[in-house]
Amino acid sequence: MVATRRLLTRLAFMLLLLNPQGITAEEWIDLTHTLSSESVFWPTAAPFELATDFEGVTEKGYFYSAYTFKTAEHGGTHIDAPVHFAKGHDSVDEIPLERLIGNAVVLDLSELINGECNFLITTGHILAWEKSHGRIPENAIILLRTGFDKYWPDTKRYLGTDLKGEAGVAALCFPGLRPETATWLAQQRSIKAVGIDTASIDYGQSSDYRAHVNLMSRNIPAFENIANLDQLPPTGAFVVALPVKIKGGSGGPLRIVARKASSR
Numbered sequence: 001m002v003a004t005r006r007l008l009t010r011l012a013f014m015l016l017l018l019n020p021q022g023i024t025a026e027e028w029i030d031l032t033h034t035l036s037s038e039s040v041f042w043p044t045a046a047p048f049e050l051a052t053d054f055e056g057v058t059e060k061g062y063f064y065s066a067y068t069f070k071t072a073e074h075g076g077t078h079i080d081a082p083v084h085f086a087k088g089h090d091s092v093d094e095i096p097l098e099r100l101i102g103n104a105v106v107l108d109l110s111e112l113i114n115g116e117c118n119f120l121i122t123t124g125h126i127l128a129w130e131k132s133h134g135r136i137p138e139n140a141i142i143l144l145r146t147g148f149d150k151y152w153p154d155t156k157r158y159l160g161t162d163l164k165g166e167a168g169v170a171a172l173c174f175p176g177l178r179p180e181t182a183t184w185l186a187q188q189r190s191i192k193a194v195g196i197d198t199a200s201i202d203y204g205q206s207s208d209y210r211a212h213v214n215l216m217s218r219n220i221p222a223f224e225n226i227a228n229l230d231q232l233p234p235t236g237a238f239v240v241a242l243p244v245k246i247k248g249g250s251g252g253p254l255r256i257v258a259r260k261a262s263s264r
């Protein structure tokens with residue numbers, strides 16, 4: 001007994017040595033692609049622009065830089081506010097903060113999807129995940145990993161096409177969430193938001209965007225083009241997803257980060 005206690009004390013001391021701030025380790029992961037003119041945008045959207053207003057040493061001798069940016073709401077890592085596909089529902093400035101911050105579950109389907117761009121994530125996939133990891137907890141943020149973020153920013157591989165305009169939209173090919181599963185998630189589980197590492201919560205070949213409609217008509221926002229989901233555990237991550245607060249906006253650039261579970 002005494003020997004066990006001594007061993008435990010020594011173990012705790014070693015942990016403290018390894019991590020001098022205490023045995024609580026926290027690590028933040030950036031789930032955001034850097035926004036630039038290289039960012040992948042929808043085929044009908046103009047690319048991100050950053051124009052220089054001033055950059056250099058001023059007459060008074062100090063350095064100064066300032067730029068003006070121009071962007072579509074739905075380019076790069078961004079949020080879809082409910083009003084994007086559901087009239088009268090929350091615009092980006094109206095989404096309650098508690099919807100954007102919370103415990104996440106990560107459904108990693110990348111191996112199963114294996115680059116198949118017409119893949120649809122179904123209720124069966126979610127039930128299979130729950131079998132190994134337990135039921136999706138109340139008020140979870142659901143993050144879907146297809147593995148397509150590895151193609152970023154190669155538009156042709158990421159979107160399935162580098163064509164622009166309506167021809168580009170018709171040729172889109174990337175995985176997404178089956179519309180019926182979006183409804184099932186909204187009705188059978190208590191979820192705050194759904195995120196995915198592709199350009200849209202609906203798969204590329206969708207033409208009626210029913211996964212969007214089914215989530216957003218229930219005031220559930222979507223996070224799109226998210227990155228680095230391979231660095232998160234299936235459960236235990238805590239997500240903060242704060243978009244630019246545009247009055248009446250249907251979406252906007254999103255900075256989304258996650259804290260990995262700390263060992264307490």
Ligand SMILES: [Zn+2]
Binds near residue numbers: 078080251
């Ligand atoms: Zn969007």
